[in-house]
Amino acid sequence: MQTSIERRSPAPVGAMVPRLYRVADRRQDTADTFTMMLEPRDGAPLEFIPGQFTMLSAFGVGEVPISVSGAANVAGPLQHTVRDVGAVTHALARTSVGQIVGVRGPYGTGWGVADGAGADVVIVAGGIGLAPLRPAILEVLSHRQRYGRVVVLYGSRSPDDLLFTDELKRWENLGVEVLITVDYGTSSWTGRVGLVTTLVARAGFDPRSALVLICGPEVMMRFTAAALIVRGVPPERIRLSVERNMRCGTGLCGHCQYRELFVCLDGPVLPFARVSDLLGVREL
Amino acid sequence: MRTIEQYLPDYSFFAGLDADALALIAGCATNVSFAPGEFLLREGEPANQFFIIRRGRVAIQVHNPASGPMVVDTVDAGDVLGWSWLVPPYTCLFDVRAVEATGAVSFDGRCLRGKCEEDSRLGYALMKLVTQVMLGRLTAARLRLLDMYGTPITSPVALSPDVPGATHADLD
Numbered sequence A: 001m002q003t004s005i006e007r008r009s010p011a012p013v014g015a016m017v018p019r020l021y022r023v024a025d026r027r028q029d030t031a032d033t034f035t036m037m038l039e040p041r042d043g044a045p046l047e048f049i050p051g052q053f054t055m056l057s058a059f060g061v062g063e064v065p066i067s068v069s070g071a072a073n074v075a076g077p078l079q080h081t082v083r084d085v086g087a088v089t090h091a092l093a094r095t096s097v098g099q100i101v102g103v104r105g106p107y108g109t110g111w112g113v114a115d116g117a118g119a120d121v122v123i124v125a126g127g128i129g130l131a132p133l134r135p136a137i138l139e140v141l142s143h144r145q146r147y148g149r150v151v152v153l154y155g156s157r158s159p160d161d162l163l164f165t166d167e168l169k170r171w172e173n174l175g176v177e178v179l180i181t182v183d184y185g186t187s188s189w190t191g192r193v194g195l196v197t198t199l200v201a202r203a204g205f206d207p208r209s210a211l212v213l214i215c216g217p218e219v220m221m222r223f224t225a226a227a228l229i230v231r232g233v234p235p236e237r238i239r240l241s242v243e244r245n246m247r248c249g250t251g252l253c254g255h256c257q258y259r260e261l262f263v264c265l266d267g268p269v270l271p272f273a274r275v276s277d278l279l280g281v282r283e284l
Numbered sequence B: 001m002r003t004i005e006q007y008l009p010d011y012s013f014f015a016g017l018d019a020d021a022l023a024l025i026a027g028c029a030t031n032v033s034f035a036p037g038e039f040l041l042r043e044g045e046p047a048n049q050f051f052i053i054r055r056g057r058v059a060i061q062v063h064n065p066a067s068g069p070m071v072v073d074t075v076d077a078g079d080v081l082g083w084s085w086l087v088p089p090y091t092c093l094f095d096v097r098a099v100e101a102t103g104a105v106s107f108d109g110r111c112l113r114g115k116c117e118e119d120s121r122l123g124y125a126l127m128k129l130v131t132q133v134m135l136g137r138l139t140a141a142r143l144r145l146l147d148m149y150g151t152p153i154t155s156p157v158a159l160s161p162d163v164p165g166a167t168h169a170d171l172d
Helices: A087-093 A127-142 A165-173 A218-231 A272-279 B004-010 B019-026 B109-118 B120-145
Strands: A019-028 A033-040 A053-058 A062-067 A078-083 A100-107 A121-126 A150-156 A177-182 A211-215 A238-241 A269-271 B029-034 B039-041 B049-055 B057-064 B068-076 B095-098 B102-108
Touching: A033 A100, A053 A078, A053 A087, A062 A078, A062 A087, A062 A100, A078 A087, A078 A127, A121 A127, A121 A218, A127 A150, A127 A165, A127 A211, A127 A238, A150 A165, A165 A177, A211 A218, A218 A238, A218 A272, A218 B120, A238 A272, A269 A272, B004 B019, B004 B029, B019 B120, B068 B095, B068 B120, B102 B109, B109 B120
Parallel strands: A121 A150, A121 A211, A150 A177, A211 A238
Antiparallel strands: A019 A033, A019 A100, A033 A078, A053 A062, A053 A100, A238 A269, B029 B102, B039 B095, B049 B102, B057 B068, B057 B095
């Protein structure tokens, strides 16, 4: 069955030339993670589908692939949620409102959220993996009547590392089943402590037809997929966001080759059934 | 109102046990409840009970003199709490505290150990059930040791050329 996430994206014209974006606003989400709201200098909004990424430039420092974390098809600034972990992301972290960054893209496949129409949609996020899934959640909520139950399972390192906490509450108020767990809790934390995979058995959804979208550390995705299959979810209904060394974003450089796949073109969102064998291959 | 014996099969932990085994186990069980903050088990005390949590949430925690209690796991409604009752020296290894108002079924471990000694078939069946719980918790604990969310290389959106130690950092 051909699905929306199996198409390769053609390299757009001028794909290697970044467009200039002004930092319109900036929000510190956690101690090391922030969200940038970007407005195009030329006024033309970036069209993207949930799950796609762009190459963000800190001029003079470098470029990084970062998934879009804002809603698609909605007027407003382009949103990227970034974790400050290295030279480029640190430079982006120091960018203040009014400064200019570069944006190339969007690149890659999307979540194919529409394939979940008529069924339950289950979102499983680990750590900053909630950021690339946020556009998918917003897409589902913007067409709520098309979908069955919506479940968000979210695992984080600690309560302080949870992203979008206000929004998680809002989603819950909109009828989304939001289950959160953290790896480390203090005595003041009244939520769950444990691995995100343990939430799979707890969530209310029909495993036979649900569309499941997973983003997080690769080990977490592997074990989550295994738990989902035990629950009865068909592997072809599980999608995950794979990440490799993406440089050009257009399938030219080959840095992100994942055996027969180019992650920047064939991914980052891939059906689990297509990569399940690859995930266990060492040094791939 | 249903008896404990009648509602034990509602819990997946007991799935697969026959009616005789359920009757034996239910004979060692009582309903209990805990207020938030109340302790179900204390580290170092004799492990003579285990629980099925029926509602609420409990935290398995260890006291760290430097930072106070650290929660290492939580157990929610439908889950089993406690396996030290089955393994010598039958001593609790962690504190367990009710996070919310919690209702549970408490099983008398000494009573059940006695029945398991007398009936090896029941003992083996219970041991298999408890081992499944232990396997799940051990696997989860091992994966959490990886500190997956705290390691930049494994974070999907942070796996960028500027991540120190990332597979492709040498290409930067």
